[in-house]
Amino acid sequence: MKVAIIRFPGSNCDRDVYHALELAGANPDYVWWNQRDISSFDAVVIPGGFSYGDYLRAGAIAAITPVIEGIKETVKEKKPVLGICNGAQILAEIGMVPGVFTNNSNAKFICKWTDLRVKTTRTPFTSMYNKNELIKMPIAHAEGRYYNDEMEKLQDQDQIVLAFAGENPNGSLEAVTGVCDEDGLVCAVMPHPERASENILGSDDGLKFFKGIVNY
Amino acid sequence: MKFNAEVKISLKKGMLNPEAATIERALALLKYDVENTDTIKIIKFSLEGENTDIIRREVDEMCQRLLCNPVIHNYEIGISPED
Numbered sequence: 001m002k003v004a005i006i007r008f009p010g011s012n013c014d015r016d017v018y019h020a021l022e023l024a025g026a027n028p029d030y031v032w033w034n035q036r037d038i039s040s041f042d043a044v045v046i047p048g049g050f051s052y053g054d055y056l057r058a059g060a061i062a063a064i065t066p067v068i069e070g071i072k073e074t075v076k077e078k079k080p081v082l083g084i085c086n087g088a089q090i091l092a093e094i095g096m097v098p099g100v101f102t103n104n105s106n107a108k109f110i111c112k113w114t115d116l117r118v119k120t121t122r123t124p125f126t127s128m129y130n131k132n133e134l135i136k137m138p139i140a141h142a143e144g145r146y147y148n149d150e151m152e153k154l155q156d157q158d159q160i161v162l163a164f165a166g167e168n169p170n171g172s173l174e175a176v177t178g179v180c181d182e183d184g185l186v187c188a189v190m191p192h193p194e195r196a197s198e199n200i201l202g203s204d205d206g207l208k209f210f211k212g213i214v215n216y
Numbered sequence: 217m218k219f220n221a222e223v224k225i226s227l228k229k230g231m232l233n234p235e236a237a238t239i240e241r242a243l244a245l246l247k248y249d250v251e252n253t254d255t256i257k258i259i260k261f262s263l264e265g266e267n268t269d270i271i272r273r274e275v276d277e278m279c280q281r282l283l284c285n286p287v288i289h290n291y292e293i294g295i296s297p298e299d
Contacts, residue, residue, distance in 0.1 A: 057285060064282060093285065100287045107234035147231070147288060171232065 001214045004031040004041040006071070006087070008051035008062045013084065013194060017047040020197035024210035031067060038070035043080045043124075043213045046071075046087030048140070048192060058101070058143040059089030068094060080124040080216055081186045082209065085141055088178075088188035097179050097188040098159065099148030101141075105171025109142040113202065115165040116177065116191060120158050123184040124216035125193075128208040134165055135205035137191035139177070144190040146172035146179070157182055162189050218264055218298040219271045225257040225284050225291050259283055268295050 003026045005014050014030060021028040028045075031038055038044065052061035062068075068090075075081055075096070083091040089101045104110055113136055118129040129135070151174060154160055162178030170177075170190075178189035193206025227233050233255060240253040265271040275293050284291045 056283070060282065060285070100285055102288060103234045105232060105234055107238045145232075149287070 001026045001043065001216075002041045003028045003043045003045060003213060004038050005029065006031050006033065006044065006046045006067055008033045008049070008065065010051045010053055011047055011049035011086070013048035013086075013192065016192075016194040017045050017084070020194040020207065020210050021045070021213070023197055024207060025214045026210060033062065033065040033067050036066040036070050038067065038074060039077070041074070041079070043216070044071055044074050044082070045213075046081070046083040046090055047194070048085030048087060051086055051090065054143070057089075057093065059086060059091075059093040062086075062090045063093035072096070075181075075186055078183075078185060080213060082125050082213070083186075083188040084192055084194065085139075085144075085190055088190055089143060091186060091188040096186045097181055098150065098154060099146055099179060101144050101188075101190060102147055103143050104141070104145050104169075109140075110144070110169050111138070111140040112169065113138045114167070114169060114177075114191060116162050117165040119160040119163055119178075120180070120184070122158060123161055123180050123187045123212075125187050125189075125209045125212045126161060127212045127215065135196075136203045137193055137196040137206045138202075139169065139191050140195075141170070141190055144172070144177065145170045146176045146190075148173060148176075148179075151176075154179065158184075161187055162191065217266065218262055219268065220262050220296050220298050221260065221271065221275045222294040223259045223275065223279060223283055223291055224294070225259070225279075225289050226254065228288055228290055231288055262298055268297075271295050
């Protein structure tokens, strides 16, 4: 399973994701923002960071780079795409997942472990969890408050992937912090599964996100 | 002909604006009692074009493709000929 890890100027979770993908048994490789053809890969992960300094809006500039065309092709070929943190913001900016991740309600950067509930198991990334399973993964963002003016549609179409189970630290609508597209193949999550991929990090609850890619 | 363009980007009505809320609380610390605080982003640039209508259409396209996120933003475009 060849997995592309997309790198933009300012990406900073790329190596962590590489490590987690290797732990899960995948064969990862880095791809830069200016590569249009990524058809040789079986899946894509857009890692976290601060692409283009978060200028304009988090993810807005990355959303118009050439590699995005390649990512859209990837989805057309029914291959899975996961965006983590800044990667999630980018997927929302392109409109590949519904809604937007915007400034936290307390106007602060929040970096902490959170309790989360897996809301759907129909995405490749959550296929190895149980529905409503409680897991622990960290968040680290200033623009993670999920907003969407069509929340009912999101629920009806089973597009909510993760929700905060305890405190809702960033003020997300209905505590949602992970969503997917209608097919469940494109998934955007604000918490960092790669930072919870080994017990030595405090939890390995996130590893199944990457194992799910290998199993797909 | 050269034109100056100004795009004013604001949050849609009812959207939470944490920056504005923080500013309002800070003003309260200084004993200024204000309400309805808002922040607006202004992006300015100049560009060549035939007339105001064509420029306005082009800038509107820029807003939809990059400058704004239609889920949360409203925008106003101002165009004026460069002196």
